[in-house]
Amino acid sequence: MAAMATPGNTALELGLAGRRALVTGAGKGIGRSMVQALHAAGVQVVAVSRTRADLDSLVRECPGVEPVCVDLSDWQAVERALGGVGPVDLLVNNAAVAVLQPFLEVTKEAFDISFDVNLRAVIQVSQIVARDLISRGAPGSIVNVSSQASQRAIRNHTIYCAAKGAMDMLTKVMALELGPHKIRVNAVNPTVVMTAMGQANWSDPQKAKSMLDRIPLGRFAEVDNVVDAILFLLSDRSSMITGSTLPVDGGFLAN
Template sequence: MELGLAGRRVLVTGAGKGIGRGTVQALHATGARVVAVSRTQADLDSLVRECPGIEPVCVDLGDWEATERALGSVGPVDLLVNNAAVALLQPFLEVTKEAFDRSFEVNLRAVIQVSQIVARGLIARGVPGAIVNVSSQGSQRAVTNHSVYCSTKGALDMLTKVMALELGPHKIRVNAVNPTVVMTPMGQAAWSDPYKAKTMLDRIPLGKFAEVEHVVDAILFLLSDRSGMTTGSTLPVEGGFWAC
């Protein structure tokens, strides 16, 4: 299916690893022009070698002022993928202020800031656009030791809806994808214990975790005009986890 992304300028946060990296690679293959944002320079360097022509930006999105400096003059952006996130897992009774603040800074506040930068540019140019926020199945289902992480993603789902409501009149669509555990290197490390994995897999009707391409395909669809009548949605990519 032709997605019509060639020539579009797309900004992807959390581009260095996992879903973000897979998204950059897939967008590059379509002929899109990609601005890849990561806090790790080495990841950006290797990504540039894999995808010549992408524009790397190294910044910690948890730092508001640094993000404004890095992206405030990024130039015209047509599409945005808010993928950057941290998962600082702690039992509820052991949640720290530091974990709470860092999680909300990156997982929610940065989404607001980067989306404001991109949306203001789209509105000033008078052109339509699309934003995809990478959320989680944990936004709507409780997961042990994920109290802060699940809270950030629940807030992200509602932010997606409000963004869609307010930006819709400007022809800017906003949607979220909500994956289950994804078999990135981080996902494999976190869920490699068979007993731990079984507790989650038993709640997934399809009986398996997601691969990066499952999430990337959903992101590309929501960025494209093929989803031109879809906004304010949360698209589950979780094998039926929410059905249980």
């Protein structure tokens, strides 16, 4: 799968050229790299972010990308922004927020924003895309970006673990119901990923060691590790895979 990371052969390997994709959380981190990889593969990309400056710089880097600036926690705003987005063949639900609080200090505000973005928006955006695919009689692939936190308890991650656990089951139900329409739905479940946020949150060597000691490969994931897995699940190379939760975790969940 390492060959997928080079833009020169991605389209050849995966056959994604000419399709249209929508990526949420496209301004930074995994989402931004996902847009860049799809653009390099000849995919027409709709990039969704709540930060206009991130979208502006992304469009400069990847001419032809269609920017949509919207706050995914606002149901009505999402309907207005994406309701007429047009034919989308591939969807990556990547946008997420992580509010870390000890269980006894969890607040309603943190719960609401976490579930609004990490779960409810996934349902809403997926409904928009899936309804269009069904109306066109077209096959499609949806990938939800989950986390190892969906399957393993992590201290101070009460809401995040709960939301990602719900996303894993949502993925399975979506696969069950959308499968007859030739729409595949899968999730990727990364460990800590070395995005700018990941580096900031795990820069403390003592904190990092506590997690790295639980990862058999002894390292955190790079962004390309996650992007490659998503590209595979979007492509026809994974045409018999749906309802799966794919760990990209260096063996964390096997430990």
